[in-house]
Structure formats: C-alpha cells, structure tokens
Amino acid sequence: MNCPDVEKLIPLYSGDDLDPKQTRIVEQHLDSCENCRNQARGFEQSALWLKSNASPEFDDATFLQLRQAVRLEIAQIQTKPGFGDWIFSLWPHRPAPALSAAAIIILIAALSLIIFRSSTDKNSNLITVVSDPAINRQEKPSPTDALQAPPKAALRNPKKTIARKEERLAINQIGSSAPTDITGPKSEEKTETTSSNNMLRIELQTADPNIRIIWFTPKKETQNDSK
Amino acid sequence: MVDASVMTNNLTAADEIADEKLLTNSLILRAQQGDLQAFDQIIIKHQRRVITLAWRMLGNKDDARDAAQDVFIRVYKNLSKVDPDRDFSGWIYRITINVCRDLARARNRHSRLSLEEEIEAGNMTEPVSLDNTESSAIYNQEQMIIARALATLTEKERAAITLRDLEGLPGDEVARILGSSPTTVRSQISSARSKIKIFRERWLKKGASNK
Numbered sequence A: 001m002n003c004p005d006v007e008k009l010i011p012l013y014s015g016d017d018l019d020p021k022q023t024r025i026v027e028q029h030l031d032s033c034e035n036c037r038n039q040a041r042g043f044e045q046s047a048l049w050l051k052s053n054a055s056p057e058f059d060d061a062t063f064l065q066l067r068q069a070v071r072l073e074i075a076q077i078q079t080k081p082g083f084g085d086w087i088f089s090l091w092p093h094r095p096a097p098a099l100s101a102a103a104i105i106i107l108i109a110a111l112s113l114i115i116f117r118s119s120t121d122k123n124s125n126l127i128t129v130v131s132d133p134a135i136n137r138q139e140k141p142s143p144t145d146a147l148q149a150p151p152k153a154a155l156r157n158p159k160k161t162i163a164r165k166e167e168r169l170a171i172n173q174i175g176s177s178a179p180t181d182i183t184g185p186k187s188e189e190k191t192e193t194t195s196s197n198n199m200l201r202i203e204l205q206t207a208d209p210n211i212r213i214i215w216f217t218p219k220k221e222t223q224n225d226s227k
Numbered sequence B: 001m002v003d004a005s006v007m008t009n010n011l012t013a014a015d016e017i018a019d020e021k022l023l024t025n026s027l028i029l030r031a032q033q034g035d036l037q038a039f040d041q042i043i044i045k046h047q048r049r050v051i052t053l054a055w056r057m058l059g060n061k062d063d064a065r066d067a068a069q070d071v072f073i074r075v076y077k078n079l080s081k082v083d084p085d086r087d088f089s090g091w092i093y094r095i096t097i098n099v100c101r102d103l104a105r106a107r108n109r110h111s112r113l114s115l116e117e118e119i120e121a122g123n124m125t126e127p128v129s130l131d132n133t134e135s136s137a138i139y140n141q142e143q144m145i146i147a148r149a150l151a152t153l154t155e156k157e158r159a160a161i162t163l164r165d166l167e168g169l170p171g172d173e174v175a176r177i178l179g180s181s182p183t184t185v186r187s188q189i190s191s192a193r194s195k196i197k198i199f200r201e202r203w204l205k206k207g208a209s210n211k
C-alpha cells in the first residue's frame, strides 16, 4: 500500500475504527514511513486535544434550574384543558370538579329531552296534516299548531319543516277547491255557521279545545224558492 | 454469615452494570405509572451526559441548557412507549441529537463556518500549551476554540465525532443512534477527524506566528 492509500485510512486507524486486517496493513506501512507516522501522531494529538477540552463544567445550580424548568413544564402539560375544563373555561370562575360532573349530567339530560321532543314533533305534525284546512288557516294558532314547536325543529332540520309546510299547503288547496268559502270563523269559542255560494259550513266547538266538529252541506236554496 | 459490605465489594463490574440496569428499569416503570419523583431520578442520572452532549452539538451553554430541558420533556411525553429492556441511554442520545438539530435549525445559529473563515477570523485566540490547563480561564478559552473547531463540521459529522470520540460509543452504536449505515458513519467520522486536526494545526501555527 502506498502513502496516499494509507493516509486515507489514518483518521480511522487513529480512533481504532479499522478492521484487524486493515490495521495490520497500516501498521506495517507506518513502521517504514516517517511521513505517515507523523500524520498518525497528529491525529492522536488532535483527538486528545478535542477530548480534554470538550467537557465544559456545569454547576449544580444549572442542573437544579433544569429540573425545576422540566417539572414546571410537566405540570403545565398535566393541567392542559380537557373537554370538561374547556366547557367551564367559558365561566370566569372554575367550579369544583363535582359541579363539573353535575353540569355534564344536566347537559346530557337536556340533549335527550331535545331528541325526545323532536320525535313528538313528528307525531303532532301528523295530527295537523289530517286536521281541517280551515283550522290551519286561522290566524290564531290552534292547539295542535301550538304543539308543533318549531323553531328548534326548524333549526335542526329546516328542509324537513319546509316539506311539512308544503304538505299542509297542498291540503289547504284541496280544501279550498271544495265549493266552500273558507274565510272561516274569527272566533273559535262560539259555534258558528258560515254560508258560501252554494255550500253551508257548520262548525261546533266542543268542550275539548282540540276537538271541533265541522261539516259542509248544500244550501237549502230550494227552501227559499219554495217560500 | 457474609457481611453485606463484603458482598458489595465482591461485586464484579458486570454485576454492577446489571444492578444499574435493574435500577433504571424500576425507575422507568415507576415513572410510566406517573411517579414524578422517579422521573426526577431519571433526569438526575442523565442530566450531565445530556447537557454535555448538547453543548458539543450546539457550542454554548445557554443553548445546551435549553436543549436539555427539551430532551427531558420529550422523554417524559414518550415515556409510555419506552421498553425498559431496550437501550434507554441510546434512546436518550438519539432524542438529544434530534433536539439539538431542531434547536439549531430553529435558531438558525448553526451557520457553519469554513475552516478558512474560522482561521482567518481576527478573533482567533492564541493557542495555550496543554500543560497550563489548570487555569479555568485558559480552560474556557480552549473550550471556545473547540466550539469553533466543531462549528466547522457538518451537522452529521459533528454528531458522529461527538458520539464516537467524545462519548466513546462504538461505531455500530453511533450508526444506530444516527439512523445511518456504519459505512456512512465511518466516512463522517474520518472526515470530521481530518477537519479537526487541520483546524488545530492551523490554529497552533497562527499562534506561533503571532508571538
């Protein structure tokens, strides 16, 4: 092996990073080459210089500070807000954990109530659909209309509510296609009869405000004629 | 009956290593269960090695302290993933190297100077003979020069020579920690040693010519 080849291996030789075979080859060359021997000595001195000066002193105060800083950061990690904390961060004072638990239970109860109400809404809608179109036209809300709660339902599923309205409108049109003037009664309390062109509309309000009896009958014009 | 101290004295080096490993394992298990005092003990056991390695990677004490803090926070956050039977020290070395790399990049301070730039820089101090290192001022000056010498290396060369020559780890372990092949790491070590040698020789020459 010539000098340039050995010189490439000397950095690794100086740190004992060559395999035994390469080490033997380098050593044989160094025995006979002063220049490469000097090179090898230079690497040894350089390594010694590096090792003896690359260990700065750190005092106990530094280590104490380090551990305190780590502890502080761990404490911050551990108290990072969870879901419950996030909810109560909305309030200025953080309630006790027991209070948090109670509030979560109330929240769950409220949610189940809303879901229950939404299923009741569907039923009440059915009642409205089958009810008399005249009642739907009344300016005052009928009891069934009052049951039909709505803004909540509308918020939850506005499309569904629109569909229901359209359904009701269609039924109203069917009703008005009947030969009756359904300008309708202004008052629900009194039993009323309304006359139209050729049909007579009779409404009876029962004691139950939810039940109203309505019927249509042809006008007895023949009677007038007979008089 | 055999006295406990006699037993201790009779312990071989291998026994001591085994005991040390048992102690470390027990600390890791306790820390994994949320025992912060055990975690504190883990820090105490590794703090000097971590901060020194960080200084060798970053070249100044303030950054080294910040890096050490980050290292132990990362260790804490990943404690649940640690298998106590595996190489915990190697894992901490790897975290330290990664933290130092991230810190250097974030601060954009790892602006490497070429050997020539370093040597030509007017602030290059005169060399001090090695037998005078008793004086702490001289010692600090030498450290400053070492930091400058290390700053001429690439990030990978610096990590490789630090782990191999300053931490004294076997080449294969250095490769494992750095996630490189042993051949690549040997090449980085060789290149780093050559650069440090040239730096030192030029510095000595410059010091001699200034006298």
Ligand SMILES: [Zn+2]
Binding pocket: A002, A003, A004, A006, A029, A033, A034, A035, A036, A037
């Ligand atoms: Zn030669």
